[in-house]
Amino acid sequence: xxxxxxxxxxxxxxxxxxxxxxxxxxxxxxxxxxxxxxxxxxxxxxxxxxxxxxxxxxxxxxxxxxxxxxxxxxxxxxxxxxxxxxxxxxxxxxxxxxxxxxxxxxxxxxxxxxxxxxxxxxxxxxxxxxxxxxxxxxxxxxxxxxxxxxxxxxxxxxxxxxxxxxxxxxxxxxxxxxxxxxxxxxxxxxxxxxxxxxxxxxxxxxxxxxxxxxxxxxxxxxxxxxxxxxxxxxxxxxxxxxxxxxxxxxxxxxxxxxxxxxxxxxxxxxxxxxxxxxxxxxxxxxxxxxxxxxxxxxxxxxxxxxxxxxxxxxxxxxxxxxxxxxxxxxxxxxxxxxxxxxxxxxxxxxxxxxxxxxxxxxxxxxxxxxxxxxxxxxxxxxxxxxxxxxxxxxxxxxxxxxxxxxxxxxxxxxxxxxxxxxxxxxxxxxxxxxxxxxxxxxxxxxxxxx
Amino acid sequence: xxxxxxxxxxxxxxxxxxxxxxxxxxxxxxxxxxxxxxxxxxxxxxxxxxxxxxxxxxxxxxxxxxxxxxxxxxxxxxxxxxxxxxxxxxxxxxxxxxxxxxxxxxxxxxxxxxxxxxxxxxxxxxxxxxxxxxxxxxxxxxxxxxxxxxxxxxxxxxxxxxxxxxxxxxxxxxxxxxxxxxxxxxxxxxxxxxxxxxxxxxxxxxxxxxxxxxxxxxxxxxxxxxxxxxxxxxxxxxxxxxxxxxxxxxxxxxxxxxxxxxxxxxxxxxxxxxxxxxxxxxxxxxxxxxxxxxxxxxxxxxxxxxxxxxxxxxxxxxxxxxxxxxx
Numbered sequence: 001x002x003x004x005x006x007x008x009x010x011x012x013x014x015x016x017x018x019x020x021x022x023x024x025x026x027x028x029x030x031x032x033x034x035x036x037x038x039x040x041x042x043x044x045x046x047x048x049x050x051x052x053x054x055x056x057x058x059x060x061x062x063x064x065x066x067x068x069x070x071x072x073x074x075x076x077x078x079x080x081x082x083x084x085x086x087x088x089x090x091x092x093x094x095x096x097x098x099x100x101x102x103x104x105x106x107x108x109x110x111x112x113x114x115x116x117x118x119x120x121x122x123x124x125x126x127x128x129x130x131x132x133x134x135x136x137x138x139x140x141x142x143x144x145x146x147x148x149x150x151x152x153x154x155x156x157x158x159x160x161x162x163x164x165x166x167x168x169x170x171x172x173x174x175x176x177x178x179x180x181x182x183x184x185x186x187x188x189x190x191x192x193x194x195x196x197x198x199x200x201x202x203x204x205x206x207x208x209x210x211x212x213x214x215x216x217x218x219x220x221x222x223x224x225x226x227x228x229x230x231x232x233x234x235x236x237x238x239x240x241x242x243x244x245x246x247x248x249x250x251x252x253x254x255x256x257x258x259x260x261x262x263x264x265x266x267x268x269x270x271x272x273x274x275x276x277x278x279x280x281x282x283x284x285x286x287x288x289x290x291x292x293x294x295x296x297x298x299x300x301x302x303x304x305x306x307x308x309x310x311x312x313x314x315x316x317x318x319x320x321x322x323x324x325x326x327x328x329x330x331x332x333x334x335x336x337x338x339x340x341x342x343x344x345x346x347x348x349x350x351x352x353x354x355x356x357x358x359x360x361x362x363x364x365x366x367x368x369x370x371x372x373x374x375x376x377x378x379x380x381x382x383x384x385x386x387x388x389x390x391x392x393x394x395x396x397x398x399x400x401x402x403x404x405x406x407x408x409x410x411x412x413x414x415x416x417x418x419x420x421x422x423x424x425x426x427x428x429x430x431x432x433x434x435x436x437x438x439x440x441x442x443x444x445x446x447x448x449x450x
Numbered sequence: 451x452x453x454x455x456x457x458x459x460x461x462x463x464x465x466x467x468x469x470x471x472x473x474x475x476x477x478x479x480x481x482x483x484x485x486x487x488x489x490x491x492x493x494x495x496x497x498x499x500x501x502x503x504x505x506x507x508x509x510x511x512x513x514x515x516x517x518x519x520x521x522x523x524x525x526x527x528x529x530x531x532x533x534x535x536x537x538x539x540x541x542x543x544x545x546x547x548x549x550x551x552x553x554x555x556x557x558x559x560x561x562x563x564x565x566x567x568x569x570x571x572x573x574x575x576x577x578x579x580x581x582x583x584x585x586x587x588x589x590x591x592x593x594x595x596x597x598x599x600x601x602x603x604x605x606x607x608x609x610x611x612x613x614x615x616x617x618x619x620x621x622x623x624x625x626x627x628x629x630x631x632x633x634x635x636x637x638x639x640x641x642x643x644x645x646x647x648x649x650x651x652x653x654x655x656x657x658x659x660x661x662x663x664x665x666x667x668x669x670x671x672x673x674x675x676x677x678x679x680x681x682x683x684x685x686x687x688x689x690x691x692x693x694x695x696x697x698x699x700x701x702x703x704x705x706x707x708x709x710x711x712x713x714x715x716x717x718x719x720x721x722x723x724x725x726x727x728x729x730x731x732x733x734x735x736x737x738x739x740x741x742x743x744x745x746x747x748x749x750x751x752x753x754x755x756x757x758x759x760x761x762x763x764x765x766x767x768x769x770x771x772x773x774x775x776x777x
Contacts, residue, residue: 036487037544067569097571097587102751122487123544123569128751151487161542169535275623277530277557279581286560362531367560367581372553373531417539423498423525 017444018389018404021437025408029157029415036151037159038122040071042078044149045121049082052117052147058087061113063104065120065129065146068096075121091115098126102137109138122148156418164297168365170384170410171299172197172358173377174403177384178310179240179351181402184385185327186347187394188254192243193355193381195265196236197374200359202269203232205278205369208285222284229285233356239265240352244345254348262378269371277370281363289365299361306354310399323347327394384409387437408437489547490520491745492540494533496551496577498525501714502734503551506575509738510549517746519546530554534561541568547587547745549573555580555625562586571748575741576734577626588744590737590758594626597730597762598633601709604728604764605634605650605681606641608707613648614680617672619658619665619689627660627685630711634683650681658689665692673700681707687717687729694725713765715775722770730762 052060064079066072072095080090091113094104105128108115118129125146127133135142156162176193183190207228209217239261246257291298314320322343325333334340363369388405390397412433416426493510495503507523514521522545526533530553540548541564548565552558552574559581565572571587578589605616618634621627635652642649654672658665665684669692673679679702684690690710697703703725710717713731720726740758747754770776 033543069567069569072569098749098751099753100751123546126751127746127749133750156543159542162539165538165542169538172531277554279556279559289560365560366530366534366557368554368557370530370554370557373529373557375529413535414539417522417524417536418543420522423495423523426524 017441018387018401018408018437021440022404022408022411025411025415025433026157029411029419030155032415032419033156033158034153035156037154037156038151039149040075040121040123042074045075045079046082048119048147048149049079049088050086052083052119053086053088056117059089060117061089061091061115063108063115063118064090064093065101065104065118065124066093066095067121067124072121072124079119098128101126102128105134105137105141109141114138114140115144118144118146120146120148122151124148157415160295162414162418164295164300166407166410166414167300167303168297169414170406171303172362173380173384173409174303174406175306175361176351176355176358176377176381177388177402177406178306178399179347179354180381180385181310181388181390181397181399182314182323182347183254183351184382184390184392185323185394185397186344187327187330187392188247188344188347189258189382189392190240190243190348190351191255191258191378192239192261192265193351193358194374194377194379195262195269196239196352196355197359197362197377198269198371199239199265199272200232200236200356201363201366201373202272202278202369202371203235204228204285204360204363205281206272207231208281209278216280218280218282220282225282225284229360232360233353236356236359237349237353240355241345241349243352244348247348248341248344266371273369273371275371277366277368277372279368281367281369286364286367288361289363289367299365302361307399307403314399319343319346324395327396329395380409383434387434387441389441405437408433488518488520489749490522490543490545491742492536492543492545492548493521493523494536494540494548494550495523495525496553497528502712502732503576505734506551506738509735510742513739513742517742519742519745526550526553528553530557530561533558537561537565541565541570545570547571547573547748549575549741549745551576552579557581559584571745573741573745575737577624580625586756587748588741588754588756588758590741590744590760591626592732592737593759593761594629595633596759597711597732598630598635599637600633600730600762600764601630601683601711601728602634602637602641604709604730604766605638605683605707608709608727609650609681611648612680613645613650615651615653615676615678616681616683617654617656617669617676617679618652619668619682619684619693620655621658621660621685621689624660630685631655631683653679658684658692660686660689662688662692662695665689666696667692669693669696670700673697673702673706679706681709683709685711687712687714690726690729691716691720694720698725711762718765718770718773719776721765721767722773722776724767728764728766731765732762733760736760 064076066076076093083090092104092108094101125148129146131142134144180190208220211224212220243257243261246252247254288298293301322338325338326340326343362373384405385402387408388401412430416429421429491514495507511521524536533553548570558579562572562579562584566585573588574586575590579586618631620631638650653676656668658668682693684693687710690708693708697706707727710726710729713729717729721729744754
């Protein structure tokens with residue numbers, strides 16, 4: 001057993017080696033995004049309140065300024081509670097734009113109660129609080145400072161909000177990449193998924209508008225929303241099934257069949273909405289893209305669930321074994337009794353269904369069905385699969401590798417936005433990273449086999 | 451061993467990546483005297499292939515320097531889902547203000563709502579957001595209706611007392627282009643009212659997608675059906691240049707007077723050479739500058755008009771000949 005262990009590690013590294021690339025990218029972007037950030041949580045608010053009373057004495061009159069956001073409201077209530085407990089006085093509270101802050105100050109001046117300190121999170125600081133501008137409101141305000149919690153140095157990339165952001169951003173690509181992994185393992189390709197995203201989104205939106213009839217589409221019931229989404233996903237599954245039949249029964253190459261479907265589905269998406277994005281959808285439609293459970297977005301949970309299911313399917317089910325067999329050697333699979341055609345039709349149908357689901361997730365995020373969405377997504381999805389270690393020659397690939405591939409793509413996109421890479425350079429960096437990642441995989445394969 | 455190879459290679463990858471990152475931005479540690487670090491503006495532009503938006507981006511950056519703001523520019527490539535991701539990235543990295551050209555007037559609403567919920571002001575430029583329930587702190591665009599009226603006046607001037615048959619190349623998915631045609635129609639209708647002869651008749655309206663190739667094909671179809679065409683109004687320069695190519699191919703470029711819109715360098719060059727009669731021109735440079743001034747007014751808590759329309763100006767051959775930006 002002891003002699004087997006290194007081989008097992010080798011196999012693991014071979015299967016999931018890309019995780020090291022992901023970690024390296026994460027580390028690189030973390031270093032590149034180390035900045036001074038300013039906390040806006042309750043703890044920081046309480047510390048600030050204590051500090052103000054310590055510096056300015058008990059009974060200090062304070063104007064509390066926050067932005068109009070959930071974080072701002074949390075900051076305000078924590079600050080007020082602590083300041084009053086310490087003996088300070090909140091003279092006024094302003095939650096909103098700099099113009100609102102100015103009006104609050106003017107109201108205080110009018111009431112002849114001047115604050116001694118203006119306090120709030122750093123984000124609420126604005127030019128209104130510069131001493132020259134304060135002096136214009138009232139000369140006595142010139143000396144009044146704006147105080148905020150001190151900055152903390154931390155990589156923006158590694159904040160919880162950003163990591164969840166990356167996960168949310170890859171959901172659509174990652175979901176479809178499950179189906180694409182299966183397709184590519186059978187040595188096929190599906191170019192239609194980007195258009196199916198748009199078709200699914202537009203079909204669901206159009207069905208909701210149609211069901212609403214004369215009434216407002218925003219008021220339709222949950223049943224209609226679920227029905228419309230289900231119908232849209234089934235439509236995409238049906239189109240996937242059609243592709244599968246075309247390429248098995250009529251022996252048309254998958255590249256050509258799905259290229260044709262890509263054009264047809266895009267055209268149908270435009271027809272479904274008349275070329276425009278269809279909005280004014282009910283709130284229940286946007287749950288999937290905007291709600292979270294315990295801080296984790298619903299769409300991310302959905303993705304995790306589907307990957308768990310796909311992992312089981314690919315590793316422990318008969319269909320999973322058949323998919324590998326068909327891709328490894330189609331003729332050998334046929335001779336050993338694998339129902340090759342049915343397996344192929346099944347994987348294209350699954351891919352279509354998942355593209356439909358991806359379209360629903362995207363439409364839910366955008367709260368509208370837009371026929372222009374999903375362009376070039378087929379390439380992002382294929383890139384995620386290939387970066388994840390699946391061979392375009394078929395027969396080889398790991399579903400969790402694809403998830404890592406999707407994360408690599410998401411991290412690169414997000415990281416480039418955070419580090420201010422110029423739009424033109426983003427293409428170059430993105431393409432370069434795909435190439436390097438695949439190159440790395442090839443080199444490692446050679447190394448391990450040697 | 452292979453793990454070591456991995457680490458070496460991936461470190462190379464990561465370092466190379468950061469080289470491209472340029473590290474141009476630093477939110478600035480707390481200075482000793484000045485308590486406020488430089489404000490950061492995130493700009494998500496429409497796409498990378500229209501120089502119009504690049505001019506806006508350059509002018510935003512130039513104007514931002516005066517106010518000591520930092521600017522991050524990303525491009526949505528007309529993909530609203532990509533633009534939403536970019537806005538989310540702006541929100542998590544806590545920029546102070548967001549400027550965008552909505553990739554879709556309706557579908558971008560959900561992303562703007564997220565920025566609203568984080569208390570970050572959103573400014574739109576050139577194109578507007580029409581979704582319900584979003585808060586837009588400010589909007590700057592060309593006065594497209596007035597520009598359309600100018601185009602109508604230029605057409606009347608170009609055709610003279612004779613009048614004649616004209617065609618319009620439209621692009622209805624863009625609300626801005628619809629307004630241009632509405633302004634154009636108003637002037638032409640007023641001109642025709644009570645006139646017995648010399649009327650200007652719109653014989654055909656075809657979409658040109660605001661691009662050269664569809665403009666070229668649409669114009670070929672129009673002159674086949676209406677050989678006596680005297681004038682053509684295209685809602686932007688790419689459309690007008692496509693029309694010009696079709697008319698030149700058919701040998702009718704002298705017969706048909708073209709009015710474009712925008713004032714892009716190619717369009718201005720064609721006006722200078724007398725191939726396009728005139729353009730109501732837009733001022734993307736001023737859009738970029740004024741949006742930054744609007745942001746400065748916002749931060750200073752000053753009151754300002756939240757919608758600012760910049761009038762278009764008519765640009766004729768004489769302007770082209772005097773234009774130092776053209777050879």
